Amino acid sequence: MTNQKSVSFQDIREEVIDRIQTRIWPQGSLLPTELELAAEFGCARATVNRALRELAEQGIVTRKRKGGTRVVTTPVKHAKLPIAVVRQTIEDMNAGYRYALVSRTLIDCPAWLQAKLGIPEGAQVLHLQCMHHADNRPFQFEERWINVNAVPHVMDEGFLTVGPNEWLLAEVPFSNAEIAFSAVPATGHLQEFLSVPTGTPLFQLERTTWFRNDPVTFVRMTFHQGYQMRTTY
Amino acid sequence: MTNQKSVSFQDIREEVIDRIQTRIWPQGSLLPTELELAAEFGCARATVNRALRELAEQGIVTRKRKGGTRVVTTPVKHAKLPIAVVRQTIEDMNAGYRYALVSRTLIDCPAWLQAKLGIPEGAQVLHLQCMHHADNRPFQFEERWINVNAVPHVMDEGFLTVGPNEWLLAEVPFSNAEIAFSAVPATGHLQEFLSVPTGTPLFQLERTTWFRNDPVTFVRMTFHQGYQMRTTY
DNA sequence: AATTAAAATATGCATATTCATATTATGTCG
DNA sequence: CGACATAATATGAATATGCATATTTTAATT
Numbered sequence: 001m002t003n004q005k006s007v008s009f010q011d012i013r014e015e016v017i018d019r020i021q022t023r024i025w026p027q028g029s030l031l032p033t034e035l036e037l038a039a040e041f042g043c044a045r046a047t048v049n050r051a052l053r054e055l056a057e058q059g060i061v062t063r064k065r066k067g068g069t070r071v072v073t074t075p076v077k078h079a080k081l082p083i084a085v086v087r088q089t090i091e092d093m094n095a096g097y098r099y100a101l102v103s104r105t106l107i108d109c110p111a112w113l114q115a116k117l118g119i120p121e122g123a124q125v126l127h128l129q130c131m132h133h134a135d136n137r138p139f140q141f142e143e144r145w146i147n148v149n150a151v152p153h154v155m156d157e158g159f160l161t162v163g164p165n166e167w168l169l170a171e172v173p174f175s176n177a178e179i180a181f182s183a184v185p186a187t188g189h190l191q192e193f194l195s196v197p198t199g200t201p202l203f204q205l206e207r208t209t210w211f212r213n214d215p216v217t218f219v220r221m222t223f224h225q226g227y228q229m230r231t232t233y
Numbered sequence: 234m235t236n237q238k239s240v241s242f243q244d245i246r247e248e249v250i251d252r253i254q255t256r257i258w259p260q261g262s263l264l265p266t267e268l269e270l271a272a273e274f275g276c277a278r279a280t281v282n283r284a285l286r287e288l289a290e291q292g293i294v295t296r297k298r299k300g301g302t303r304v305v306t307t308p309v310k311h312a313k314l315p316i317a318v319v320r321q322t323i324e325d326m327n328a329g330y331r332y333a334l335v336s337r338t339l340i341d342c343p344a345w346l347q348a349k350l351g352i353p354e355g356a357q358v359l360h361l362q363c364m365h366h367a368d369n370r371p372f373q374f375e376e377r378w379i380n381v382n383a384v385p386h387v388m389d390e391g392f393l394t395v396g397p398n399e400w401l402l403a404e405v406p407f408s409n410a411e412i413a414f415s416a417v418p419a420t421g422h423l424q425e426f427l428s429v430p431t432g433t434p435l436f437q438l439e440r441t442t443w444f445r446n447d448p449v450t451f452v453r454m455t456f457h458q459g460y461q462m463r464t465t466y
Numbered sequence: 467a468a469t470t471a472a473a474a475t476a477t478g479c480a481t482a483t484t485c486a487t488a489t490t491a492t493g494t495c496g
Numbered sequence: 497c498g499a500c501a502t503a504a505t506a507t508g509a510a511t512a513t514g515c516a517t518a519t520t521t522t523a524a525t526t
Contacts, residue, residue, distance in 0.1 A: 008509075020407055021445060027406055033476060044511045049477075060407055065477045066519040074321065075402065079314040079412050083466075085307060169308065173253055173260055174293055179312050182461045183416030183434040201416040201434030212254060228415045233316075241479075266506060277481045282507075298507045299489040467526105474521070484511080492503070 007043040012051035015041075020060065020071055031061065031069040079233045083179070085165050086132045086140050086221075095134040099163050102129035102193070106148070106155070113145055116208060117215035124148050126155065128164050131193050137224070138194045144219040151216060168209075168217060175211040181229070182206070184222065196225050203227045240276040245284035248274075253293065253304055264294065264302040312466045316412070318399050319365045319373050319454075328367040332396050335362035335426070339381070339388070346378055349441060350448035357381050359388065361397050364426050370457070371427045377452040384449060401442075401450060408444040414462070415439070417455065429458050436460045 019025045031037070034052065038045040052069055055061045059076055063069045090097045109117075109125045125145045132140040144164050146154055157167055184190075186200040194202065203223045209216045252258045264270070267285065271278040285302055288294045292309050296302045323330045342350075342358045358378045365373040377397050379387055390400060417423075419433040427435065436456045442449045 017407060023406075027403065035476080045477095046479095046512085047510060049479090050509090053478090063477065064519075065517060066475055066521095068476060071406075074318060075407065076315050076317040076321070077410075079316050081312040081314055082309050083312050084309040088307060088309070166307075170260065173256075173304075174250060174308065176466065177310075178463070178465045180461045180463045181414055181436065182459070183436040185434045199432055199434075201418045201432075203414065203416040226415070228413045230411070230413045232411045233409065268506080278507095279482085279509095280480060282509090283479090286508090296507065297489075298487060299491095299505055301506060469524105469526075471524070472522080475519085477516100477518085479514105479516075481513080481515105482511100485509085487508075488506090490503105490505080492501105494499105494501080496497105496499085 007041050007047065009047050009050040009054070012037070012041055012043070012048055013054060016051060016055060017060070025071055027071050028073045029071050031071070033068060077233055079231050081229065081231050085169065086142070086163065087166065090132065090134040090139060093134065096136070098133040098136060099161070100131045100133070101159050102131060102189075104128050104159055109145075109147075113218060116218060117147060119147055119149070119215055128159060129189065130159070130163055132163065139224050141190055141193045141222045142219060143189075143222075144217060146217045147215055150211065150214045164217075165219070172209075172211045172216055175209045175216060177207050177209040180206045186225075190222055194222065194224050200225055203229065205229075240274045240280065242280050242283040242287070245270070245274055245276070245281055246287060249284060249288060250293070258304055260304050261306045262304050264304070266301060310466055312464050314462065314464050318402065319375070319396065320399060323365065323367040323372060326367065329369070331366040331369060332394070333364045333366070334392050335364060335422075337361050337392055342378075342380075346451060349451060350380060352380055352382070352448055361392060362422065363392070363396055365396065372457050374423055374426045374455045375452060376422075376455075377450060379450045380448055383444065383447045397450075398452070405442075405444045405449055408442045408449060410440050410442040413439045419458075423455055427455065427457050433458055436462065438462075 025031055034045045034048045037048045056063045059078060061069050062072050087097045105127045106124055107127050109123045126148055128144045130142045148154055151171060182204050183201050184204045186196045186198060186202050191198050205221045208218045258264055267278045267281045270281045289296045292311060294302050295305050320330045338360045339357055340360050342352060342356045359381055361377045363375045381387055384404060415437050416434050417437045419429045419431060419435050424431050438454045441451045
């Protein structure tokens with residue numbers, strides 16, 4: 001009795017990558033059809049389909065109905081950046097997390113933010129400034145504006161013990177967002193709270209968040225000197 | 234004759250997201266089983282499976298055999314950053330691309346790089362410095378070290394007209410890499426080639442690349458002042 | 467030769483079925 | 497009551513099959 005082990009979609013995925021890397025299927029070339037590959041590997045077409053579909057999602061091949069599957073010529077790889085709550089980022093480093101509220105003010109929405117969020121004139125936003133510490137050393141300065149019309153109970157929350165990031169995550173689950181990374185000089189509050197000299201280059205993440213097409217919040221997170229955001233791909 | 238349209242996995246995915254957002258299934262709660270959902274939506278279990286699997290890949294739910302599917306409490310969303318070749322990034326902005334080689338030297342691998350790449354002592358690396366311009370304005374300064382043992386024909390290439398990034402992409406298809414983003418001050422070559430004052434904060438991307446477990450190259454790409462890397466998620 | 471219509475085809479997706487596997491729940495025995 | 501073996505079960509995955517859909521290829525027509 002031979003213990004015939006079936007071919008998994010992972011096997012096929014690996015084999016396809018291997019054939020691309022070893023130039024059996026050079027860049028720009030057309031792969032065999034799903035049916036041909038299924039016959040070769042001795043599996044169902046659906047199994048080949050899943051393997052190729054995942055490779056297409058990774059941007060390694062492109063697929064077109066009737067056109068077939070092709071190795072892409074100029075790959076655009078997608079780096080997957082896991083964006084967690086600051087608390088978790090810090091705890092994952094085995095460091096102690098500490099949160100502190102700096103300021104909390106209800107203001108008329110400034111023009112630049114009004115344009116960015118696309119909210120009506122005269123709207124009010126809750127402006128927050130907070131600090132996140134790792135082992136009592138400054139880790140991230142957070143400046144945030146929340147559209148009070150989009151988040152009903154936000155004015156009931158003092159944000160004294162829980163950060164707005166975590167609070168919003170629980171209140172507004174699975175929103176969608178737009179992110180921008182950049183390098184900025186330390187000025188004003190930043191240099192104070194992150195305790196660095198004026199002009200020190202700092203890594204900054206800006207994010208605009210929507211919930212069901214309603215703009216919810218804009219946040220500017222500035223990290224301590226020397227912070228690196230890392231990932232593999 | 235009623236044209237009975239079948240339920241797609243996208244429909245189910247959307248519906249599940251909706252039920253999470255509307256708190257029908259609050260964070261941390263257990264979803265019905267695939268079988269129950271299939272019965273409710275009037276589709277096959279495989280269709281529900283695909284919908285839930287994709288949501289799990291997005292980090293919206295967690296799944297465990299026998300344990301069932303659960304809405305995650307502290308979502309870690311993954312921002313997908315498309316990392317293309319500089320030329321393409323610039324051309325996508327409808328700007329004119331220009332490449333210039335600054336230096337090209339074969340050197341003994343410095344100790345820090347040896348450690349980073351994990352290559353044997355006394356190995357030689359090709360050190361390259363290049364500039365990428367958009368509409369004749371400095372866009373990116375690229376400093377790169379290539380493991381000559383891992384890339385056979387690299388010494389035959391002068392890199393006078395084609396950048397090392399594009400050359401390597403064609404030569405070493407679909408490698409895997411490790412990326413780090415950070416903010417650095419403009420010093421030395423950087424301030425000269427990007428024409429900014431000393432200490433100007435600059436956005437930097439460092440990447441180490443392997444091909445089939447062999448270290449191939451380490452690159453440090455520093456962008457012009459004010460550059461932002463953007464994405465949605 | 468150019469245009470248009472029809473046939474062929476590769477991928478995309480849904481279904482029904484089966485087996486595998488991890489984990490939980492249950493029950494037995496000391 | 498607790499430890500351990502056993503059964504139950506939800507997801508994971510592969511197969512065979514059928515239909516849908518976007519394109520390309522081919523044929524027909526002007």
